[in-house]
Amino acid sequence: MPVEFDFKPAEFLPFKDKKVIKRVRNIKKKDICKHTNKNFKIRVIEDQTAFVFAWALHIVKGIKNSLEQGKRHVIILPAPNPQYALVAEIINQLNISCTHVHTFNMDEYADEEGNTAPKEWKGGFQYWMWHDFFNRIKSELRMPEKQIHFPSTKNVRYYSKMIEDLAGADVCYGGIGWSGHIAFFEPHIGADYIDDIDGYLELGSRIVDLHPITLCQNSLFADAGCSGDIAACPPKAATIGPRDLKNSKLVSFWNGFSYGDVSWQRFISRLAAHGPVTPLVPASILQILNSELTLSGSVAEDCKIETGERKTPIQFPEE
Numbered sequence: 001m002p003v004e005f006d007f008k009p010a011e012f013l014p015f016k017d018k019k020v021i022k023r024v025r026n027i028k029k030k031d032i033c034k035h036t037n038k039n040f041k042i043r044v045i046e047d048q049t050a051f052v053f054a055w056a057l058h059i060v061k062g063i064k065n066s067l068e069q070g071k072r073h074v075i076i077l078p079a080p081n082p083q084y085a086l087v088a089e090i091i092n093q094l095n096i097s098c099t100h101v102h103t104f105n106m107d108e109y110a111d112e113e114g115n116t117a118p119k120e121w122k123g124g125f126q127y128w129m130w131h132d133f134f135n136r137i138k139s140e141l142r143m144p145e146k147q148i149h150f151p152s153t154k155n156v157r158y159y160s161k162m163i164e165d166l167a168g169a170d171v172c173y174g175g176i177g178w179s180g181h182i183a184f185f186e187p188h189i190g191a192d193y194i195d196d197i198d199g200y201l202e203l204g205s206r207i208v209d210l211h212p213i214t215l216c217q218n219s220l221f222a223d224a225g226c227s228g229d230i231a232a233c234p235p236k237a238a239t240i241g242p243r244d245l246k247n248s249k250l251v252s253f254w255n256g257f258s259y260g261d262v263s264w265q266r267f268i269s270r271l272a273a274h275g276p277v278t279p280l281v282p283a284s285i286l287q288i289l290n291s292e293l294t295l296s297g298s299v300a301e302d303c304k305i306e307t308g309e310r311k312t313p314i315q316f317p318e319e
Helices: 018-025 048-068 084-094 125-132 159-164 187-193 212-218 242-246 265-274 282-288
Strands: 040-045 073-077 101-105 107-110 171-174 206-209 236-239 251-255 291-296
Touching (some): 018 265, 040 282, 048 084, 084 125, 101 125, 171 242, 187 206, 282 291
Parallel strands (some): 040 291, 073 101, 073 171, 171 251, 251 291
Antiparallel strands (some): 107 236
């Protein structure tokens, strides 16, 4: 009979309710799309290539539909990744004008004094958004540079208002961070709003301290050499806030980070989508907004805690 070992979650973890954690951990893949709020839609796309293609088409479809309707299109975009090149290629191949598009990036790194990274820094989000996306769109199709926005030390106090002045975002894209954050709006920021979710939803853009879990997450990416070099990650960031998601006509989050059988998004996606709505898990506000959450097949897989004998024992060379 297996031996049980009971313990409390580590003190630095934002959310520590063991009953809730156990419940959401045990949500099976076949049940993950079920939710009581009909305005919060969850779906799973099994194939990783299809997942990436669907994300790109979602962005392009919004740009194309608004162009045909003669409307301005305002989108909030998450951190850069190489798949933005696919969005640019579709735009170029279909010859879709983006001159009506206004983009607002969710966040940007900042140093210990709150000074945001310059556009030329290769570890920053601006550099890679231009490298992977904006500069890949044909110049005659590209949105004017004055319509491409990033939060910075200079504008962060009124960055949310800049979006509101355009009647809010038509779509706010994003994903759920390992800490449960939205953009870089971390769990500790809402500590004074645990019992005031309405007040929490009014919090806008600002400079923030990054949570230790976020530093660990980002140290796995190419910007930090994919080497777990936590010291390579800046300590602060400029970010949008819950208010910007609340004011968006649609919030569309896509969770597809996986490495073979490993995915750090597997549990936090369940906690955000099926746990309580709380500032301790910022992405949980998706449950009360007009939102959708698309998961890759790997992220939707069951959270299995397997201990004991390993499937593949370590093989030592013979002497």
